[in-house]
Amino acid sequence: MAKQLSIERRLKLNDGREIPQLGLGVYLSKGKEGERAVKAALDLGYRHIDSAQMYANEAEVGAAVLASGIPREQIFVTSKVWDSAQSKCLVSVQDSVKKSGLGYLDLMLLHSPNPGKATRTKAYGDLIKAQKLGLVKSIGVSNYGSHHIEEVIAAFPDSPPAVNQIEVSPFFQRREIVNACLKHNILVEAYSPLGKGAHVDLPELHEIAKTYEKTPSQLLIRWSLQSGHICLPKSANPTRIKENSDIFDFVITENDMKKLDALETGSGVTWDPTTAL
Ligand SMILES: NC(=O)c1ccc[n+]([C@@H]2O[C@H](COP(=O)([O-])OP(=O)(O)OC[C@H]3O[C@@H](n4cnc5c(N)ncnc54)[C@H](OP(=O)(O)O)[C@@H]3O)[C@@H](O)[C@H]2O)c1
Structure with missing residues (x-):
């Protein structure tokens, strides 16, 4: 399996569509910097961009996609409904699509379960409406713990989330959540695969990476893909976008996969809404 990985590789979603396994994260890539990052990535063969309402760069992502000259349908663009917008989810999805200028988004996620059961359940119902209206092709969730996954499946058994986007790295593998996703054929999208940059200088990673003449960042991203995840490294720097x-x-x-798996620490580098009630 590992040998077949490529920048073109797409994984099958549970709604029948396909998603490129490697994507560019654009958190903090704002304005012209964001546009340049997306352009650099598309030039290098990336075909998947992970944005969000909260990143305030849906317009720049859309502009770079349109300027690329690559047919729209070949590029997979994700956004996420921010927590405070979940109570008016459908309107906010319409707004995201409009801001992007792309006509539709490939994937829309609820950014987190934090707004509480009633709000997130209604919001997920709105995502289904948005999908039926053609505003978004696929729908999913982010930062959902296994109890949230069971909750949304119970409420909407005919429209399960296509993905759950969570923090995953060798240091924080989230096995329980990953297993809950696997059980329901939900793909895991690994965010902060480089530990927000904190992992890229760790000597234990250098040790392994140098045997392949690779950098720790490359090792971490490769680990994620070989583990079967969709991986979303962020960089605003064209040289590092290429490296990644x-x-x-x-x-x-x-x-070496076993050695990397053994680095589990049980804690991550960022927020963790997966435990929200
Ligand atoms: N759903 C959620 O709640 C959530 C939360 C966090 C992240 N995400 C998504 O996941 C994406 C990635 O996560 P992240 O942004 O938190 O962190 P990350 O990808 O783990 O790390 C990004 C950091 O590493 C640096 N970096 C990138 N490539 C490098 C390389 N080859 N060598 C050295 N440093 C490198 C970047 O700096 P430069 O830009 O200067 O290269 C940046 O500071 C986000 O952009 C976003 O799309 C989602």
């Missing part, structure tokens, strides 16, 4: 996609000419051995 130059990962398809090596395979992490089973033994």
Whole structure:
């Protein structure tokens, strides 16, 4: 399986559509910097961009996609409904689509379960409406714990989330949530795969990475893809955007995958709404 990975590789979603396994994260990539990052990524062969209302760059992402000249349907664009917009979810999805200028979004997520059961359940119902209206092609969730996954499946058994976007790295593997997703054929999108940059200088990663003549960042992204996740590294720097996609000419051995799996610490680098009630 690992040998077949490529920048073009797409995974099948539970709604029948496909998603590129490697995506560019654009949190904090704002304004012209964001537009340049998306352009650089598309030029390098990335076909998946992960944005959100909260990142305030849906317009720049859309502009870069349109300026690329690449047919719209070949590029997969995600956004997320921010917590404070979940009470008026459908209107906010319409607003995101309009801001992007793209006519539709490929994937819309609820950014987190934090607004509480009643609000997030109604909001998910709105995502289904948005999908039926053609505003978004696929729908999903982010930062959902296994109890949230069971909750949304119970409420909407015919429209399960296509993905759950959560923090995942060798240091924070989220096995319980990953297993709940696998059980329902929901793909896991791994965010903060580089630990927000905190992991890229760790000596234990250098040790393994240098045996492949790769950097720790490349090792972390490759680990994520070989673990079966969709991986969303963020960089606003074209050189690092290139570095992060130059990962398809090596395979992490089973033994090294085990060594990386053994780095689990049980804690992450960012917020963790997966435990919300
Ligand atoms: N759903 C959610 O709640 C949620 C939460 C967090 C993140 N996300 C998504 O996941 C994406 C990625 O997560 P993240 O932004 O938190 O962190 P990340 O991808 O783990 O790390 C990004 C940081 O690493 C640096 N970096 C990138 N490539 C590097 C390389 N090759 N060598 C050294 N440093 C490198 C970046 O700096 P430069 O830009 O200067 O290269 C940036 O500071 C986000 O952009 C967003 O799309 C979602």
